[in-house]
Amino acid sequence: MRTSDTTAAEESRAEADTVRGAGALLQTWRLLRRDQLGMLGLVLVVIMVGSAIFADLIVPYDPTQIMVGPRMAPPSWDHLLGTDHLGRDTLSRVIAGGQVAFLVALASLGAALSFGLLLGLTAGFGPQWLDNGFLLLFDGVRAFPVIIFGLATVTLLGPSLWTVIFVVAVTSIPIYARIVRTQTQAMKNNEFIVAERAMGAGTPRILGVHVLPNVIGPLLILASMDVPLVITTEAGLSFLGMGVRPPTPSWGTILNDGYSYIRNSPWPVIAGGIPIVITTLGFTFLGEALRDIFDPKLRKDL
Numbered sequence: 001m002r003t004s005d006t007t008a009a010e011e012s013r014a015e016a017d018t019v020r021g022a023g024a025l026l027q028t029w030r031l032l033r034r035d036q037l038g039m040l041g042l043v044l045v046v047i048m049v050g051s052a053i054f055a056d057l058i059v060p061y062d063p064t065q066i067m068v069g070p071r072m073a074p075p076s077w078d079h080l081l082g083t084d085h086l087g088r089d090t091l092s093r094v095i096a097g098g099q100v101a102f103l104v105a106l107a108s109l110g111a112a113l114s115f116g117l118l119l120g121l122t123a124g125f126g127p128q129w130l131d132n133g134f135l136l137l138f139d140g141v142r143a144f145p146v147i148i149f150g151l152a153t154v155t156l157l158g159p160s161l162w163t164v165i166f167v168v169a170v171t172s173i174p175i176y177a178r179i180v181r182t183q184t185q186a187m188k189n190n191e192f193i194v195a196e197r198a199m200g201a202g203t204p205r206i207l208g209v210h211v212l213p214n215v216i217g218p219l220l221i222l223a224s225m226d227v228p229l230v231i232t233t234e235a236g237l238s239f240l241g242m243g244v245r246p247p248t249p250s251w252g253t254i255l256n257d258g259y260s261y262i263r264n265s266p267w268p269v270i271a272g273g274i275p276i277v278i279t280t281l282g283f284t285f286l287g288e289a290l291r292d293i294f295d296p297k298l299r300k301d302l
Contacts, residue, residue, distance in 0.1 A: 031293045038289025044282030048275065052098035061089040063096040064247040072265040082267040084257050090271045093249040098275060100161065100250045105230045108165045109223050112172035117219070119173065120180025121207050125188055134181070138174035146171045146233060154242040164234050164243045172226065176219060183215045217294055225287035228280035235276060251276055 032038050051058065060080075061068045067087035068079075075082045081090040123134035150167040157163045188211070231251075237243035238252025239259075246253060251272050258268025 028290075028293055032289055035289040035292070037285045038292075041282045041285025041287070041289060044278055045286050048098060048279050048282060049102060051095055052102045055095045055099050059089075059092040059095050061092045063088065063092040063249045065089075072261060072268075074265065074267055081271040082265065084254070084268050085261050085264075090254070090268055093254055094251070094271050094275055096249040097251045097254060097272075100244055100248065101231045101234060101275075101279070104161065104165055104168065104234045105227045108168035108172065108230055109226060111165070111169040112176055113219060113223055115169075115173045116176025117180055117212070117216075120177040120215075121184055121211065123177065124181040124184025125207060125211070131181070134177070138178055141170065142174045144171075147236060150233070150237050151240070151242060154237065159237075159242050159245055161244050161248075164237055167237070168230050168233055172230075175226075176222070179219060179222065180215050183218075184211055187211055187214060218291075221287055221290050221294060224283055224290065227283045228276075231279055232276060 032042065065088060068089050069083045069087050071083060071085055071087045073079055073083045073087075079089050079091065081094060084090055084093070119134060119138075123131045146167070149171060150164070153167050154163055157166070184207075234243055235250065235252035235255065238250040239256045240252075241256070243252055244250040254268060254272035258266075258270075258272055262269055
């Protein structure tokens with residue numbers, strides 16, 4: 001009898017959590033719809049991410065095929081963004097380049113968030129000597145400029161997509177780790193944490209049940225606002241010839257190719273810069289709107 005009562009209570013608790021989660025999502029959507037810039041950012045993000053996911057289906061030409069059209073041609077009905085110096089369709093290369101940009105962003109930020117959470121929770125909840133050691137490590141990594149660190153790493157490991165992901169992940173880990181550390185230290189002396197300790201709860205339970213849910217939300221919002229920075233870093237390394245190798249399309253290599261022939265035609269440079277601008281605006285607007293919704297100090301018009 002007791003077992004059946006316990007099972008019923010657990011099922012009831014799970015249903016309540018599901019309803020509460022659905023209500024939170026609905027409330028977030030309602031608040032987001034009131035923010036015009038936030039909705040604009042959401043539309044831009046959906047367009048850019050959708051075009052990257054379905055790039056293989058929507059590209060009009062093979063992005064690596066040489067001499068699809070005339071070289072350095074201006075925009076036309078056959079080539080909406082013109083062609084580059086090898087006759088490749090620029091629109092196809094821009095769409096396919098989105099796959100590289102978002103792959104770098106997803107992989108590097110995912111790794112940075114995972115390691116940043118682990119190190120930040122350990123530093124914030126651990127002893128003072130461990131916290132000081134992690135702080136020294138974080139500051140040491142952040143002391144190197146990202147581009148300089150990237151150039152040094154590429155020189156040692158060679159230019160490739162995974163080298164770019166490694167560079168971005170390593171330089172981003174200290175940012176998220178310090179944020180998690182600060183929030184963990186602010187929470188670990190709260191009354192409910194002290195009460196959990198008094199009841200015999202272990203450190204893994206306290207961190208997983210009480211601390212992690214309170215730090216993951218702001219961290220995800222920060223990560224969404226860092227997507228343009230990651231994409232710009234990848235484009236910068238590729239522009240310098242230290243990132244994705246040809247003939248793989250990348251927004252940085254499109255800019256590099258267009259810059260070399262800018263006297264002949266400005267269209268490749270314009271085409272390579274437009275998606276970076278759109279992505280930056282989209283994720284910035286959406287991230288700021290979500291920050292205003294989830295941060296009680298900044299929430300408006302409740």
